Amino acid sequence: MSVYLDHNATTPVREEVLETMLPYLRTFFGNPSSVHSVGRQVRQAIEEARATVASGLGVRARDIYFTSGGTEANVMVLMGATGTKQAEQRRRIVISSVEHPSVLHSAKELEKRGFEVISLPVDERGVVSLDHARQAIDDRTLLVSVMLANNETGVIQPVAEISSMARAHGAWMHSDLVQALGKIPVDVKGLGLDMATVSSHKIYGPKAVGAVYVRGGIRLRPLLYGGHQEHRVRPGTENPAGIIGFARAMELVLSDMDQGVMDRVEELRDMLEQEILKRIPHIRINGGGASRVPNTLNVTFGFVEGEGLALMLDAQAIAVSTGSACSSGTLEPSHVLIAMGMPHELAHGSIRFSLGRMNTSEEIMETAQKVARVVEQLRSMSPLYEDFTKSGMDFGSYLVKVGSDDEKSAMEE
């Protein structure tokens, strides 16, 4: 039996979602922009889907634009906002240091194009600093973009507070809601957002579809040029099956939440955390001191390296992730954990467990047991663990030592 604990990377498409999609692949093939009924019936289904997504977020349907996913939505907001008239006067962009790479890298590009980008630090729990936000957001600020829930730690950010700062200075507020949707209640109006990003494949919908909410009155400069689709903000023939599946997934995930599915997931997450703490010494729960989405658990296992741990667990049919899937493939440890002040050595030994609606308590117990075994095995081959046990140090002082070594090596570079 295989245990999938990587739902922040992606989720399986629900059967009910697939069922609503199939007719739009098999039968209703029309182009939604056509004048004939073959196309018009598809147009109608897309508009119903738009209404569903909008109502799930508590916004107007005409303010929802479908995209190819979260990345496109985030890039549309950052690049699009800086192409507006407002951007001629307002040259500052404020983001957090733990944003998704699509926000971080867009901001880097905007810096090259002459914008001033301020990246807000987070505290050791992973929470964005409100003091820094207050200092950074001023009357020259065009856009503030802070995610609601972090993908790696699950930490929930004080978006409503930051958004009122933005409003006070006439800056636009955007939030990447991708990891929050379906896990905690998301109220776009209540959060005071001008723009927001959501994605389908994190909520048991198909991949390569998402949406961006843009408050009426804001006209983003488009990334693409073409036909009149999505009010020309996002031209190109729509992806009807994807959009319709996304809307169905949203309906289902919100009704799941109402029925307490996430409460059960939270119990399982807490159980996993407790079982791991009980079985394995010398570990640290990342983001544990902050409020987190109910499905995410990020743990640093001292003296072992995350890739090896994840691969060994994979060989035992347990799927977890090291850092974010986007940054694995590089050798850099997670930018999120580094932003939290974690020394590189420890960031290298971190694993994210992200649970989903189908996980069971049996799977959680099995995972805790296997993780304990694999960590023990990797520690037995770790020279760092050998040195630690011979030193007679306790883990607390070891962490302090590693922290100061890390600062030293950062200074050498």
Add this chain to the structure above:
Amino acid sequence: MAGFDYSPKVMDYFMNPRNMGELEDADGVGTVGNPTCGDVMRLYLKIEDGTIVDARFKTFGCAAAIATSSMVTEMVVGRTISEALEISNKAVAEALDGLPPVKMHCSVLAEEALVAAIEDYHERSDGRDK
């Protein structure tokens, strides 16, 4: 899952590492790498009459780091010191049917660990001669 394509041989040496552990009576021990970069290798050598008769390793690092250090322990046993010093990082990588390009530095580290362990052996025996 990690975005890397490891050869079956790398996976085998990672999952079932040969010569893992310490050598209590080692004649040379070399530790290289930096925990900040995510890799630390320690190589233990037992040397008799200029020939490496036993080798063990301990590694903190990714699958490639563990596999390359395990492989190098297998490659050195039975070789004289000068023969061992001829083992290149490329030879270690080739013995594992290749490494992903971003992981080639692991084989460099394995070669450095070997050199460091031999240097340690020389330092110890110089001390003894005096």
